[in-house]
Structure formats: C-alpha cells, structure tokens
Amino acid sequence: MGEMSVLVGPSPSKSFQELFPPGTVVTPGDTKIMWDSTKPDEVEAAKSTFDKLVAKGYIAFRAEGRSGEKGEKIKTWDPNAERLILVPKIQGGLG
Amino acid sequence: MVDLLSYTDSTTTTWYSWNTGYDAGTATSDGTWYAWNSNAWNSNTGTATTTNDVWLRWNGQYWQASTPQPARELTPAELQEQARIEREYEDRLLREAAECRRRAEEADARAELLLKANLQAEQLQEFEKRREFTVISQDGQRRYRVRRGWQHNVERIDEAGKRLHTLCAHPRERVSELDNMLVQKLWLEHDEEDFLQIANKGAT
Numbered sequence: 001m002g003e004m005s006v007l008v009g010p011s012p013s014k015s016f017q018e019l020f021p022p023g024t025v026v027t028p029g030d031t032k033i034m035w036d037s038t039k040p041d042e043v044e045a046a047k048s049t050f051d052k053l054v055a056k057g058y059i060a061f062r063a064e065g066r067s068g069e070k071g072e073k074i075k076t077w078d079p080n081a082e083r084l085i086l087v088p089k090i091q092g093g094l095g
Numbered sequence: 096m097v098d099l100l101s102y103t104d105s106t107t108t109t110w111y112s113w114n115t116g117y118d119a120g121t122a123t124s125d126g127t128w129y130a131w132n133s134n135a136w137n138s139n140t141g142t143a144t145t146t147n148d149v150w151l152r153w154n155g156q157y158w159q160a161s162t163p164q165p166a167r168e169l170t171p172a173e174l175q176e177q178a179r180i181e182r183e184y185e186d187r188l189l190r191e192a193a194e195c196r197r198r199a200e201e202a203d204a205r206a207e208l209l210l211k212a213n214l215q216a217e218q219l220q221e222f223e224k225r226r227e228f229t230v231i232s233q234d235g236q237r238r239y240r241v242r243r244g245w246q247h248n249v250e251r252i253d254e255a256g257k258r259l260h261t262l263c264a265h266p267r268e269r270v271s272e273l274d275n276m277l278v279q280k281l282w283l284e285h286d287e288e289d290f291l292q293i294a295n296k297g298a299t
Contacts, residue, residue, distance in 0.1 A: 005209055007278065009268030010198075029202030029271055030209050061281045063213055073285045085213070087278045088270065092295045093246040093263035 004033045004046055004084040006053060019052040021045040037079070047077045050084070058086045199271070206273035213277060228276075230283045239283055241276050247297045248272075249279050261297035264290055 008016075010028045017026040024033060033049055035042035054060060054075065063083040064070040074081075169177065211219060218228035227242040229252070240250040240258070247261040264282070265275050282290040 007270045007274045009270055028198055029205040061285060071285060085281065088266040088268040090264045090278060090282060090293055091267050092293050093265050
C-alpha cells in the first residue's frame, strides 16, 4: 500500500479539489490518498494527482522508515515510495 | 487636429485655437468661458451673470435632490422585520464562526497525527513533553528547535540548547501550526540550505 498526505490550506478551491482523484474528500489539514501498488488504476490516479500538485508548486518528500528516520525531497513520482508528503512551498516570514 | 509637438504658438494662442469652435475670432479667456456656458445663462455676452450662478445652474438637478427630507418613522411591522433580519445575520455569523473553529480543530487533530507519525523517537518524546522538538542537520553540525507556531518558531540553537537566533519561513498556504512544524522539519532535514536561503533571520 502507498500513502500520500497532502497539506491543504483553510479554504481549498473547487479547481484545487479537482486535482485529486474523484471521490476524494479534500478538507483543510492533510488529505490522504491511498493506493494499492498492485492495482494500476489506483497507482495511476495517485501519480496523476502527484504530478498536478507538483506542477502547481507543491514540494514532495518521500518518507522512509516507520517514523521518518530517512527520506528525501523528490521531484518526480516514485512508484516504489510507500509514504509521500506533499507540502505547499515555503516563503520567508516576517524579518 | 493640431500637431501639438510641432505647434509653436504661445500657450495662450493654443488655448484660443482649441476653443475656436466655441468662441470665434477674438475670443478672450472670459469669452470662452461664457461660450462654454451659453446653455447655462441667457446671453454669452452678458456680464451680469456671476460664476456662482453658473455653478448653481450646472448643479441644479443635484441641488434639488439633495434637499434633506424628513426621516419617515418605520411602522411597528417594519421595525419587527428589521430586527428579524439583523438577528438572522448575527446568527449566520455565529454559525460560520463555529464551523470555522470546528474545521480548524479537526485539521489540528489530523495534523498532530501526521506530525507524530513523522517524528523520530527522540523528537516525539520532546514533542510530547514540551510541544517542540530538535532537528539536527544532515551533517550533524547545526541544531534547530522547532516550536509550535507560525512565524519565528524555528530557533538555531547551540549544543547546550541556547537560542542563537530565530528563523522565519513557513508554507505559503495557511495550514495548521502543527502542519507548519512538519513542513519546517522536513525542509531542515532534507533541504537545509534552501530553508536557510528562504528564511528571514530574527532576533537572538
């Protein structure tokens, strides 16, 4: 099983929600997308969302290990990733 | 059309030329003024009309309309309806505020689960005790303390845990503060250089 957590802002727009696989409930906080790596249609739906979010400026991290001991920032879909976290880009705050 | 760039007459001449349609021949500035306002008084050669008269005539239609009208007292039925509308509006605001709070609390609860799932054992212990955790750079040379918050909640610390200065960088989207902590942790652990380039440095 694969899992992708996407951090979502307080008011996700309709066009943002359309980036997710049909039927996904996109709510403020993190929205999870799960897929069974033996089911090509689920993998494809997850990959499609990943690609669209990255194109929108989201940054992807691959988490390895049970509690994030390892991991890395990735730019392209990794079919072997078990856990992905997609986060909005960061910006400098008040100086 | 006059070519203004190549027109060499004096400003006054230009002024008269522009207005030839209104005041032929030997127009003076005053003459032009009268010509413009010929609709506003009886004769454009008249000298009895003052500027104030023109002003009043131009604004006649507005002047009339702006005459204050005595306020009409609302009937009891109208007052009741007004009060009902105000009550409905206040109720709607209260419902919307409660819904916002509920959604924020749900988002916080999910964010905490996600954060905890991605903290290393020591970080998790720190977080459970003090709602903060330490991130050590990949080369082991620098330490950061990530506290709950949105701005300046990341601190560069020394070996003893003393704050050297704060750093301020957070997601562009206003996510939960706990999600913010996760984002900062991921960035510091996996792309520290980028985080330091983006973050604003704060006070010691």
